[in-house]
Structure formats: structure tokens, C-alpha cells
Amino acid sequence: xxxxxxxxxxxxxGVAGALVIxxxxxxxxxAGTALPPATTVxxxxxxxxxxxxxxxxxxxxxxxxxxxxxxxxxxxxxxxxLVGSFESVKYATLAVLEFLKPVPPIVILPLAVLVLGPTAExxxxxxxxxxxxxxxxxxxxxxxxxxxxxRDTARSYGMGEGEILARVVLPSAMPYIGTxxxxxxxxxxxxxxxxxxxxGGPGLGQNIYxxxxxxxxxGLYGLVIVLGVLGxxxxxxxxxxxxxxxxxxxxxREVVPR
Amino acid sequence: MRNWVIGVAAPVLLLVAWWFLSAxxxxxFFPPLQTILVRFQELWLFEHFQSDVLLSLGNLFLGFVIAxxxxxxxxxxxxxxxxxxxxxxPLIHFLRGIPPVALVPIFISLIGFGTQxxxxxxxxxxxxxxxxxxxxxxxxxxxxxLDVSRVYRLTRKERVLKVLLPAATPQIxxxxxxxxxxxxxxxxxxxxxxxxQGIGAMTLLAQQxxxxxxxxxxxxxxxxxxxxxxxxxxLLRRRVLSWYIGSRxxxxxx
Numbered sequence: 001x002x003x004x005x006x007x008x009x010x011x012x013x014g015v016a017g018a019l020v021i022x023x024x025x026x027x028x029x030x031a032g033t034a035l036p037p038a039t040t041v042x043x044x045x046x047x048x049x050x051x052x053x054x055x056x057x058x059x060x061x062x063x064x065x066x067x068x069x070x071x072x073x074x075x076x077x078x079x080x081x082l083v084g085s086f087e088s089v090k091y092a093t094l095a096v097l098e099f100l101k102p103v104p105p106i107v108i109l110p111l112a113v114l115v116l117g118p119t120a121e122x123x124x125x126x127x128x129x130x131x132x133x134x135x136x137x138x139x140x141x142x143x144x145x146x147x148x149x150x151r152d153t154a155r156s157y158g159m160g161e162g163e164i165l166a167r168v169v170l171p172s173a174m175p176y177i178g179t180x181x182x183x184x185x186x187x188x189x190x191x192x193x194x195x196x197x198x199x200g201g202p203g204l205g206q207n208i209y210x211x212x213x214x215x216x217x218x219g220l221y222g223l224v225i226v227l228g229v230l231g232x233x234x235x236x237x238x239x240x241x242x243x244x245x246x247x248x249x250x251x252x253r254e255v256v257p258r
Numbered sequence: 259m260r261n262w263v264i265g266v267a268a269p270v271l272l273l274v275a276w277w278f279l280s281a282x283x284x285x286x287f288f289p290p291l292q293t294i295l296v297r298f299q300e301l302w303l304f305e306h307f308q309s310d311v312l313l314s315l316g317n318l319f320l321g322f323v324i325a326x327x328x329x330x331x332x333x334x335x336x337x338x339x340x341x342x343x344x345x346x347x348p349l350i351h352f353l354r355g356i357p358p359v360a361l362v363p364i365f366i367s368l369i370g371f372g373t374q375x376x377x378x379x380x381x382x383x384x385x386x387x388x389x390x391x392x393x394x395x396x397x398x399x400x401x402x403x404l405d406v407s408r409v410y411r412l413t414r415k416e417r418v419l420k421v422l423l424p425a426a427t428p429q430i431x432x433x434x435x436x437x438x439x440x441x442x443x444x445x446x447x448x449x450x451x452x453x454x455q456g457i458g459a460m461t462l463l464a465q466q467x468x469x470x471x472x473x474x475x476x477x478x479x480x481x482x483x484x485x486x487x488x489x490x491x492x493l494l495r496r497r498v499l500s501w502y503i504g505s506r507x508x509x510x511x512x
């Protein structure tokens with residue numbers, strides 16, 4: 001028991017040390033007013049947390065991220081099953097998918113803002129653009145990784161193509177899809193913030209832009225801290241959900257300690 | 259054979275369709291592909307090549323190299339010295355939770371709009387994926403390897419350079435790949451937020467002044483750069499990790 005306490009003690013020292021250094025640097029005015037002291041930031045943060053605009057921004061951010069994630073998951077898995085099931089479709093889409101994969105949504109942000117304006121739809125579109133492809137690619141990999149013996153067995157039991165897809169192919173692709181979703185969830189949050197910050201879409205990104213433009217540095221730092229916490233929550237929640245949904249798969253089964 | 263024909267024909271068909279469908283387009287948002295390509299050539303080859311394209315790419319490269327070197331070094335220290343790891347762990351995970359682009363406004367307020375700010379933003383945002391991957395890579399080196407190196411009485415330096423570094427390289431490279439993507443995103447974001455130079459800035463300015471063809475040209479260039487940078491990195495990875503890729507293939511074949 002004693003040995004496991006030490007890491008936590010060090011962690012507390014680390015966090016406290018960082019806060020003290022921050023406070024001292026700010027008090028010494030190394031960056032003028034651009035680096036507000038930690039105490040000021042936390043009191044400002046407390047005021048921000050008491051306003052209704054903050055909570056509606058937070059709601060907009062989370063809502064857009066989750067809705068876009070759900071849309072990408074449904075469309076991505078459907079497209080992935082289609083592309084993975086037919087060789088010719090796979091080859092026809094290969095070049096386009098490979099080209100678009102390393103292109104982040106920020107690249108088409110100007111186009112999205114031009115056509116859709118600084119709206120929630122614009123943010124949604126960008127997040128779906130960013131999350132869809134990785135889910136499609138992983139689903140394709142999952143479909144192609146299906147054990148051919150299991151597929152043939154299902155066929156010899158007289159299952160139709162649709163039934164094989166639902167009962168054999170989809171379950172065996174689930175771990176791949178789970179991995180894609182675990183990567184996509186934090187990315188959805190990031191893109192939502194980017195769409196607000198650079199494109200003027202609703203949510204916390206927009207608030208950060210306004211704080212920076214108005215020179216409200218304490219508010220800026222406070223909002224970035226909120227985003228850090230939110231990012232951690234998203235990562236934790238998706239990991240938990242993945243384990244919940246995929247508990248039956250061998251790579252997720254928990255080892256029972258003896 | 260048939261599949262390759264489809265693979266090559268599909269994207270070509272798509273481009274041809276774009277060319278002809280947009281040929282007499284008067285839609286202000288979707289100008290003819292021909293106009294876009296003409297503007298592409300006028301803008302980037304080579305009028306703004308030196309002033310904007312090279313500037314952006316230089317920032318990207320510099321920021322990424324700093325992030326890679328610092329990330330691997332910090333990763334080694336964090337992984338090998340337990341107290342440091344315990345101290346930094348919560349901080350790193352918190353900083354990683356922040357969207358990298360959200361750090362850009364902070365750096366603008368601290369350093370201003372110059373090149374320095376952009377390189378710093380890129381380097382700092384791209385640091386974490388490499389650092390975390392390095393820590394994971396070293397922590398997952400098998401105990402057998404460590405025991406063997408102890409039996410052979412390798413010095414600390416030999417152990418780090420000859421055992422830990424090669425064993426962690428595959429993971430480090432996955433981290434570097436993520437870092438490169440983050441660096442590319444932050445490069446664009448740092449230019450879009452209030453600077454007037456660079457490909458990202460030019461693209462956003464073109465959009466705000468409704469010069470749609472210029473905006474499309476910028477998007478095309480950024481897309482091509484994102485694609486090419488990724489390919490270059492994959493080639494580098496294949497070179498450095500050829501032993502690892504080969505051993506994986508052998509393991510799978512057996």
C-alpha cells in the first residue's frame with residue numbers, strides 16, 4: 001500500500017509546483033499583462049462558470065461534437081461495409097480516400113464558412129468531414145479482417161448475405177470500429193473548437209476568440225483550462241464506452257486476478 | 259488487373275467530371291475548375307512561392323523538428339526517472355486534453371503575430387504526441403530484453419542507445435506521425451488567426467474578400483501539401499524501420 005502512495009504525492013507536488021511557477025512568473029510580469037497570475041485566472045474562471053452564456057456555449061460545443069460523432073459513426077460504418085464488401089468499390093475509392101485521409105478539416109474551413117456561414121451547420125459539416133474517413137477506413141479493415149472460415153461456415157448454414165453481414169462481418173469489425181471511435185471522439189471536440197475559433201461557429205471556440213480579441217487574458221486562460229478538462233472527460237468517457245460495448249471481445253476481456 | 263484499371267480510372271473520371279460540370283459555372287461558390295487552376299498557377303507558381311509557401315513550409319519543418327527532438331528527449335527522461343514521471347504525468351495528460359489550436363491565441367497574446375509565435379505554437383502543440391508515444395514505447399520494452407542487457411553488463415549509455423531506443427522506435431514513429439499532423443493543423447491555424455503571411459492566411463483572406471477561385475487554389479495547395487508531407491514521412495519511416503517491418507512480415511507469415 002505504501003509504495004502506491006508515493007506516485008500520488010509526487011503528482012501533487014508536480015501540479016502544485018507548476019501552479020507556483022506560473023504565479024511567480026506572472027507576478028514578476030515577464031510577459032506584462034498577457035500572462036495573468038493563476039489566482040486571477042481561477043477567480044475569473046469562477047465568475048465565468050456563473051454566467052449563462054458560458055453554459056450555453058459549453059452545451060453547443062458538446063452538442064455539436066456528439067451529434068457530428070453520431071452522424072459520422074452511422075455513415076462511416078455504412079460506407080465502410082459497402083467499400084469493404086465489394087472489391088471494385090474498394091479500388092474505385094482507394095485513391096480518393098488515401099488522398100483525403102491526411103487532409104485535416106481545417107483545410108476546407110474557408111470553403112465551409114463561405115458556403116454555410118458561421119453557423120452550427122458549418123461546425124457540424126467540418127466535424128463530420130474530419131471524423132468520417134478514419135471510421136470508414138477502419139471499418140473497411142475490419143470487414144477485410146473477418147475470418148473467412150467463419151464467413152464460409154455461416155454461408156453453409158444457409159445464412160443470407162444480409163444476415164452474414166449483420167451477424168458475422170459487423171461483430172468481427174467492431175473492435176476496429178471501436179478503435180476508430182476512440183480516436184474520433186476527442187478529435188470531434190477539437191474540430192468543434194477549431195470551427196468556433198477560426199470560423200465563428202457557436203461554442204467555446206468562439207468565446208476563446210472573443211476573449212483574445214478583447215484582450216481578456218484571464219478569461220482566455222480560464223476557457224483553455226475548461227477545454228483541457230473537457231478533453232480529458234471526452235477521452236475517459238469514450239474509453240469507458242468502448243470497454244462497455246466491446247466487453248465480449250477477447251482483446252477487451254479482463255483478466256481475472258487469482 | 260481489372261481492379262487497377264478501376265483504381266486509376268475512378269479518380270481521373272472524378273476530375274474530368276469536375277472539369278466539365280463546373281465549366282460554365284456561374285455559382286459564386288463553385289467556380290470552374292479551369293479558373294481555379296489558372297489562379298493556382300498564378301498565385302503559387304511562383305509569385306507567392308517564396309514569400310508565403312516557403313515561409314509556411316519552413317515554419318512547419320522547424321516546428322516539427324524541435325517538437326520531435328524535444329519530445330523524444332523528454333520522453334526518455336520521463337520514462338526512465340520514475341519521480342519525474344509521477345510529477346509530470348497529470349500535467350501532461352491535462353495539456354494533451356487541450357485542443358492544440360486553442361493554444362494559438364495564448365501564444366499570440368504572449369509573443370505576438372510573428373514567425374516566432376508560429377514556430378513556438380507548432381513545436382509545443384506537436385511535442386505531446388511524440389513525448390507520450392516515447393514514454394509508452396520505453397515502458398513496454400520487454401523485461402527479458404532488460405534482463406539480458408543487465409546480464410551482459412551493458413553500461414547505462416549502451417542500454418539506452420542500443421536496447422531501449424531501437425525497441426521503442428516503432429512507437430516513437432507512430433507518435434511522430436501524429437505530431438506531424440498536429441504540426442500541419444497548427445501551422446494553418448497560426449496563419450489564419452490574424453497574420454497576413456502564409457498559405458493559410460492567404461486562403462482565409464481570399465475567402466473573406468470573396469475571391470473564391472483564390473480560396474479554392476489555396477485549399478488545393480494545402481490538400482496537396484498535407485498529402486505529400488504524409489507520403490514523405492511514410493518513406494522515412496519505411497527506411498528507418500525496415501528491420502521492424504520485415505520482422506513483422508516474417509512473424510505474420512509463419
